[in-house]
Amino acid sequence: MSDAVLSIRNLSVEIPTRSGVVKPVDGVSYDISAGEILGVVGESGAGKSMAGNAVIGLLNPPAHIAQGEIWLNGTRIDALKGEAMRRLRGKEIGMVFQDPLTSLNPLLSIGDQLTETMLTHLPISRAEAGKRAVAALEEVGIPGAAERIDSYPHEFSGGMRQRVVIALALCAEPSLIIADEPTTALDVSVQAQIIALLKRLCRDRGTAVMLITHDMGVIAEAADRVAVMYAGRLAELGRVRDVLTQPQHPYTGGLMASTPLASAGKARLHQIEGAMPRLDNVPDGCPFHPRCTYAESKCRAAPAPQISQNHAACWFPLMAQKVS
Amino acid sequence: MALISVKNLTRVFDVSKPWLNRVIERRGKALLTAVSDVDFEVAERSTYGLVGESGSGKSTIGRMLVGLLTPSDGTVEIGGVNLAAETNAGKVDAVRSDIQMIFQDPFASLNPRWRVRDIVVEPVVARGGDATGLAEKLLEQVGLSAADAGKFPHEFSGGQRQRICIARALSSEPKLIVCDEPTSALDVSVQAQVLNLMSDLKDNFGLTYVLISHDLTVVQHMSDVIGVLYLGRLVEEATPDELFNNTKHPYTKMLLEAAPLMDGFGREAALPEGEIPDPINPPSGCAFHPRCPIAEDICRQERPLLRLVDNARVACHLAQ
Ligand SMILES: Nc1ncnc2c1ncn2[C@@H]1O[C@H](COP(=O)(O)OP(=O)(O)OP(=O)(O)O)[C@@H](O)[C@H]1O
Ligand SMILES: Nc1ncnc2c1ncn2[C@@H]1O[C@H](COP(=O)(O)OP(=O)(O)O)[C@@H](O)[C@H]1O
Ligand code: SF4
Ligand code: SF4
Numbered sequence A: 001m002s003d004a005v006l007s008i009r010n011l012s013v014e015i016p017t018r019s020g021v022v023k024p025v026d027g028v029s030y031d032i033s034a035g036e037i038l039g040v041v042g043e044s045g046a047g048k049s050m051a052g053n054a055v056i057g058l059l060n061p062p063a064h065i066a067q068g069e070i071w072l073n074g075t076r077i078d079a080l081k082g083e084a085m086r087r088l089r090g091k092e093i094g095m096v097f098q099d100p101l102t103s104l105n106p107l108l109s110i111g112d113q114l115t116e117t118m119l120t121h122l123p124i125s126r127a128e129a130g131k132r133a134v135a136a137l138e139e140v141g142i143p144g145a146a147e148r149i150d151s152y153p154h155e156f157s158g159g160m161r162q163r164v165v166i167a168l169a170l171c172a173e174p175s176l177i178i179a180d181e182p183t184t185a186l187d188v189s190v191q192a193q194i195i196a197l198l199k200r201l202c203r204d205r206g207t208a209v210m211l212i213t214h215d216m217g218v219i220a221e222a223a224d225r226v227a228v229m230y231a232g233r234l235a236e237l238g239r240v241r242d243v244l245t246q247p248q249h250p251y252t253g254g255l256m257a258s259t260p261l262a263s264a265g266k267a268r269l270h271q272i273e274g275a276m277p278r279l280d281n282v283p284d285g286c287p288f289h290p291r292c293t294y295a296e297s298k299c300r301a302a303p304a305p306q307i308s309q310n311h312a313a314c315w316f317p318l319m320a321q322k323v324s
Numbered sequence B: 001m002a003l004i005s006v007k008n009l010t011r012v013f014d015v016s017k018p019w020l021n022r023v024i025e026r027r028g029k030a031l032l033t034a035v036s037d038v039d040f041e042v043a044e045r046s047t048y049g050l051v052g053e054s055g056s057g058k059s060t061i062g063r064m065l066v067g068l069l070t071p072s073d074g075t076v077e078i079g080g081v082n083l084a085a086e087t088n089a090g091k092v093d094a095v096r097s098d099i100q101m102i103f104q105d106p107f108a109s110l111n112p113r114w115r116v117r118d119i120v121v122e123p124v125v126a127r128g129g130d131a132t133g134l135a136e137k138l139l140e141q142v143g144l145s146a147a148d149a150g151k152f153p154h155e156f157s158g159g160q161r162q163r164i165c166i167a168r169a170l171s172s173e174p175k176l177i178v179c180d181e182p183t184s185a186l187d188v189s190v191q192a193q194v195l196n197l198m199s200d201l202k203d204n205f206g207l208t209y210v211l212i213s214h215d216l217t218v219v220q221h222m223s224d225v226i227g228v229l230y231l232g233r234l235v236e237e238a239t240p241d242e243l244f245n246n247t248k249h250p251y252t253k254m255l256l257e258a259a260p261l262m263d264g265f266g267r268e269a270a271l272p273e274g275e276i277p278d279p280i281n282p283p284s285g286c287a288f289h290p291r292c293p294i295a296e297d298i299c300r301q302e303r304p305l306l307r308l309v310d311n312a313r314v315a316c317h318l319a320q
């Protein structure tokens, strides 16, 4: 495989339901290199979290990986189960979720949680782990880290808790961080602080980051490359500046144009008609065709071409048209 | 003419622990001032945007505007009637039916066991009005179909549910709709549909909106005048152009700087200092002073009053 930290190849997740099998993730491929932040965007239900959960082995049955490969640092991990997956998750993959309380144990002090995590995964003494715990809190910007080390999660504000979660995610020195909507529950001012922190730590340590969010502004400021998902599939993948300023997929173009910023000074916002299809009702051909102003008969008949680097999954990509 | 006139509006919540705990822990009562001495007017047929971070008092003001919450001090007048003090039941009733509210969570605000028809016409039926065919008409006006009237809320997506909430709000032919984060739970593409619908309805029915949001870009797009709140206080009020291009309050500046930009590739924003302080013990003087990069002694001692600076109203000792 390539020298990517994470490689996802043709990944599909399936869930058997009463009305048949649905595919919340359908043939998705992307890589993330060391020190790179890959933004994953798309509307709610597009399959962003499902793809992330598949990588960490946190799919809730009956959801399961039906096809494809997941490689982490050259090791194939999609078939790992139980204890092996748990060890890998703790050591090699750090996780940050929207609600910091889901990642923190309310009954353990912040210091104990950091120390225990390090002792499980790193060959260091308890005293050394204690020292590193204070340093980790300082690094994520907790004022008075040495005094706060014995505090419990409920004694921190939402923003501080998310800082602690980041410290916890990074303390075992993982090579990959999966951050699923890490700032969605936070205020703008705190969001700016958390995003800056994530960027700095990953740059300094060369950690690869999968940053899942529905906020294009966050993607623009934080990510190096972006993957746009629609109805379980990858619509477009490329360098963040290219994708956001010269989207090739009509869905990406519509999404960008419908933000209030892109319509500054206009009375009405650009609107993509209709809604993303439900999973049990994904149209044949290109899944975006019922909403696409460029759709032709080919789009209804044949699935859009497989995506490759810097190309959109579209029969008729927008050519270098700037979003107004 | 002003449809809404808010004067010295204040709301204090008692957030004390139970009496026994207070005795054991030797603590006094804890009072939280969610809204403090807020003044503003909203012109008829205009949109007034209220922005601020979590806990700044936006929803509390919204709930006082529609009469869901009584002020601790100060007044709200709608069409010249002070709902909290008016004794003429007929007047109160008339004003009440002129006001509706839309909430953030289109999932929680619809009764899952009612059909859409009954949900939409509920405000009319509650007053004994005639609702024949009304739901179908309103659903078409908000971009759904008449056939949807017979369905249940769970059969709709988030954006469609918010349309149902809007149809319900329209049913009593209100003059004023207070919208509390109407699109915060929606994706941008769905948000665009709902905001466009709100603009169309405003034009068609001559509505007045109070639009509450934490999203500066939404408020900028929709509002004629914007009020910025910090810890329950109105710190700056101006038209969108003035607020964004000639920002005067240091807190507003911080908010604008922190908001992510669509073209902010690799931007390293000047990071905000600290976090919002505990509203039970707000800082003395100007509540923003511990985070303000230009604070001086007077800021710690005296609370700045709202005053006119150029075309804006600003509560800052140093703004000019
Ligand atoms: N019923 C209540 N009892 C006690 N405190 C309350 C109550 N309602 C609101 N508060 C407090 O008043 C302050 C303002 O709350 P409010 O809900 O108006 O904020 P907001 O600006 O709408 O925030 P958000 O963006 O989170 O919705 C907060 O500190 C909140 O905790
Ligand atoms: N247990 C489940 N059964 C059926 N569908 C599910 C289940 N869990 C998630 N889904 C569906 O999978 C799709 C992708 O979900 P998710 O990855 O969470 O989306 P995103 O993170 O992009 O918002 C959604 O349509 C969601 O409703
Ligand atoms: S493949 Fe066709 S329908 Fe799909 S996005 Fe491209 S042009 Fe539109
Ligand atoms: S009054 Fe003082 S502390 Fe408050 S915003 Fe103005 S300069 Fe800053």
Ligand SMILES: [Mg+2]
Pocket (backbone or CB within 6 Å): A048, A049, A050
């Ligand atoms: Mg998700």
Ligand SMILES: [Mg+2]
Pocket (backbone or CB within 6 Å): B058, B059, B060, B180
């Ligand atoms: Mg609120």
